[in-house]
Amino acid sequence: MIAVDRLEPESALASELAFCIAVEEICNIQVPRRAQVIRLILCELGRVGSHLNFLARLALATGFETVSHYILRERELVLDLFELMTGRRFNPNFFRFGGVAADITEGFIERIHEATRLIEIRLREYHALMIENRAFVDRLAWQGILSAESAVLKGLTGPSARASGSRFDLRKAEPYSGYDQFDFRVPIGTGTRGTIGDGFDRVMVRLEEIRESLLLLSHAVDSVPAGDYLAFHTTPDFTVPAGEAYSRVESPRGMLACHVVSDGGFHPVRIQWRTPSSSNIEILPEILRGVTLQDLPVILASFNLSIAEVDR
Amino acid sequence: MKEFLDFPIVTASYGWNALFGMTERAPVLWVLFLSFLFFFVLILYPLYFLLGFTERKLxxxxxxxxxxxxTAGKGLLQVVADAIKLGLKESYVTRNRFKRISPVLKTTALYSTFAFLPFGTALIFVDSDVGVFLPFISFALIFLVGLFTNDGAIDLEDEIMSHRQTFLWLSAWVPAMITAATSVARVGSARWSTILSAQSHGVFSWTAFSSPFGFIGFFVFIFSGLVALQLPPFHSIDRGTRHRSGSALALFNLDQFYSLFIWCVLASALFLGGQTLREISDTTFIWAAYQLLSTLVKASLIYLLLRVVARALPQLRQDQMTEFCWRILTPVSLLALVGELVWTRLFSGGILQ
Known part of the structure; x- marks a missing residue:
């Protein structure tokens, strides 16, 4: 699990979840309902943190230093919540086969409510500072336009693809970890300022996703069922029976898939990852043709690629 | 040599003489040298540190x-620490001869503006009939050097970048000259001492507050300065820091500070009034010191306002900046000039009086 965390520090819990789901499928482990909701809460928190970080990076790329400092202040809140729940700000190493490592920490639910309320208020400020700022919009609208067809052809997933009009979201398409129990909206690009699939839409979609995740979070923490948080405690001689499994989750950057092969021994024979950034990066040669040098950092930031994920 | 030292140009620099305790007959070039040294060491450096710290805190x-x-003094010595660090760092060395000549020429052109700066009615070295436009000619030299030496470009990308910056300079230079002419149009003279004296009857005699067009002109002048000096929010990717490090970078930063600061001095002289409080004292020393202080305070306030406001805005692309200059700043500055002429005609000694 420690190695899995290193796949992408920002969405470490999504990769932990993908790995756990694959192993649980081979071992045929039933995850308790309480553990599923805890996993969902942490993954959504990770999504909020990752998207906030995206906004901060984009603000830096457009030279909007002040706003990036503001946004990092909210991201700090998210990292504090991670620390409260898992004991670590990064690389939490928290999910286990059959559940999670610990039950909900005392005061965590109240803190989540506080944080969601605060971030919701601050999002309105960012909306005023960024989305209603003409200079900012001019840097993003009509830049790096990506059509829905190209997105599908190149296998783009996640918010970058949804900004082009694709509706594919694994949380809706193939619900896992109890996402089907909650009602949430999947925002897509509408081309409000430029055209559908431009840099501005990619920002808008992520802003909307933060809002949806905050709503989902406050619903989820209010409806955590009673029960165990872990199906069984693994022992040092824990082995996975021979077999293979393929799991897919919606990480903050897109579809993250994990293929695990076991021969019944102590170590897995093979683990393969399909990371969102490694397929999203393939669109760049098409998008960047004819782009001016000064727009390059902004367009690259608007795709929110993680080089750690690409070079996994 | 004697003829050379007896400068034939009209000067109004007796304030400097008084500041140094010299008679009004002291050779102008000697006073110029002394005052430049005084300004550089006792005014510019301390202000660079002080304003830099204040700006960072704000x-x-x-x-x-x-x-x-x-650092000690609640972070006050941070700028000193930065300066020492940059001084100890190794400089980027190049074999390109233009790369070595270009900064020398640019710095010479930049600091030559000192002789034309209006710190007060008695603190101007060259008080000629076209005095207002002289600092802009020095500034023009800076971009001409960039154009003809390619700014020491070592590859094609650098060359394109340097040319783009030069043309950006030009696009900001035109509205700046036109708005400077707004102030000239109001007073009817391009002599610094006349412009300063005309604005010395209270706040509403200042060009910026005497008419709406003067106020527009003031803003256009400030914005064009920011574009010309490529300061945030009109900030290019590479404003010359890419091939500089160590002491060269420190000098470059000081040059940048000097450029913006004298732009603020020009703005305060053109739009925010002169200081002829002759009645406060008959002593030329006190009077000259008051004028100098007043100009420095005004320029510092404009400087801080600009730097802090710029932090709240995102950067624009270079083509957006050029477009902004040609499509917005230039027409608005022309409007301010024509409006100011009509306003002056109507309200002062014109049809209505």
Whole structure:
């Protein structure tokens, strides 16, 4: 699990979840309902943190230093919540086969409510500072336009693809970890300022996703069922029976898939990852043709690629 | 040599003489040298440190962070620490001869503006009939050097960048000249001492507050300065810091500070009034010191306002900046000029009086 965390520090819990789901499928482990909701809460928190970080990076790329400092202040809140729940700000190493490592920490639910309320208020400020700022919009609208067809052809997933009009979201398409129990909206690009699939839409979609995740979070923490948080405690001689499994989750950057092969021994024979950034990066040669040098950092930031994920 | 030292140009620099305790007959070039040294060592350096620190603290407050606080005096010595660090660092060395000549020429052109700066009615070295436009000619030299030496470009990308910056300079230079002419149009003279004297009857005699067009002109002048000097928010990717390090970078930063600061001095002289409080004292020394202080305070306030406001805005692309200059600043500055002429005609000694 420690190695899995290193796949992408920002969405470490999504990769932990993908790995756990694959192993649980081979071992045929039933995850308790309480553990599923805890996993969902942490993954959504990770999504909020990752998207906030995206906004901060984009603000830096457009030279909007002040706003990036503001946004990092909210991201700090998210990292504090991670620390409260898992004991670590990064690389939490928290999910286990059959559940999670610990039950909900005392005061965590109240803190989540506080944080969601605060971030919701601050999002309105960012909306005023960024989305209603003409200079900012001019840097993003009509830049790096990506059509829905190209997105599908190149296998783009996640918010970058949804900004082009694709509706594919694994949380809706193939619900896992109890996402089907909650009602949430999947925002897509509408081309409000430029055209559908431009840099501005990619920002808008992520802003909307933060809002949806905050709503989902406050619903989820209010409806955590009673029960165990872990199906069984693994022992040092824990082995996975021979077999293979393929799991897919919606990480903050897109579809993250994990293929695990076991021969019944102590170590897995093979683990393969399909990371969102490694397929999203393939669109760049098409998008960047004819782009001016000064727009390059902004367009690259608007795709929110993680080089750690690409070079996994 | 004697003829050369007896400068034939009209000067109004007796304030400097008084500041140094010299008679009004002291050779002008000698006073110029002394005052430049005085300005550089006792005014520019301390202001660079002080304004740099204040700006960083204000910006930190604005951005909800702490700002410099590690060095002694609650972070006050941070700028000194930065200067020492840059001084000890190795400089980027190049074999390109233009690369070596270009900064020398640019710095010479930049600091030659000192002779034309209006610190007060008695603190101007060249008080000629076209005095207002002389600093802009020095500034023009800076971009001409960039154009003809390619700014020491070592590859094609650098060359394109340097040419783009030069043309950006030009696009900002035109509205700046036109708005400077707004102030000239109001007073009817391009002599610094006349412009300063005309604005010395209270706040509403200042060009910026005497008419709406003067106020527009003031803003256009400030914005064009920011574009010309490529300061945030009109900030290019490479404003010359890419091939500089160590002491060269420190000097470059000082040059940048000097450019913006004298732009603020020009703005304050053109639009925010002169200071002829002759009645406060008959002593030329006190009077000259008051004029100098007043100009420095005004320029510092404009400087801080600009730097802090710029932090709250995103950067524009270079083509957006050029477009902004040609499509917005230039027509608005022309409007301000024509409006100011009509306003002056109507309200002072014109049809209505």
């Amino acid at each position: 910006a930190a407050d604005l951005q909800a962070r702490v700002g410099p606080n590690r």
